Amino acid sequence: MWTSKAWRIKEMLRWVRKATSMRGAQWRLTNFINIAMELVADIGLLKPVRKALKTVKTHRDAILARWASGLNNARIEAPGGIFQAAKCRARGYRNDDTFISMIYLLAARVQNLLKST
Known part of the structure; x- marks a missing residue:
């Protein structure tokens, strides 16, 4: 059950990366963070996932800059x-x-x- 939630979060992040515009990426990233936080809110075993989601939330603007610049590493x-x-x-x-x-x-x-x- 918890593995399926972690897999769903991973697939949602993949969905965010497929956004074609900045506006779409903003909407998808906000949706991703909200839904993923709900999925792992009360599961102690997924604490590392919760920590990673907080990191994504903290660096949201830098993540979205990828769509503005078009550059990658x-x-x-x-x-x-x-x-x-x-x-x-x-x-x-x-x-x-x-x-x-x-x-x-x-x-x-x-x-x-x-x-x-």
């Missing part, structure tokens, strides 16, 4: 994934140059490597 997160992959592949090497080389090999486009030879 994908360009910042992408290199992090490349670094993690390089770290896994370069495991056991003690040389920093090897790690850096692995990052270059993973991040470079094959077409660019072929043109340079």
Whole structure:
């Protein structure tokens, strides 16, 4: 029963993210916070969810700024994934140059490597 409530909250948050306009996002986010708080109001096991909802409520304006700016953090997160992959592949090497080389090999486009030879 509580798992289904947590799942419903997650799906509602996904619904908020699909808003196409700022006004729609404001309405969806307000709806999301109100309904989600009602769902977890008296359940002690979902206290972390309640804390997360309070954080969403606190940072509401910053969350809505995403629709105003149209920017996201994908360009910042992408290199992090490349670094993690390089770290896994370069495991056991003690040389920093090897790690850096692995990052270059993973991040470079094959077409660019072929043109340079």
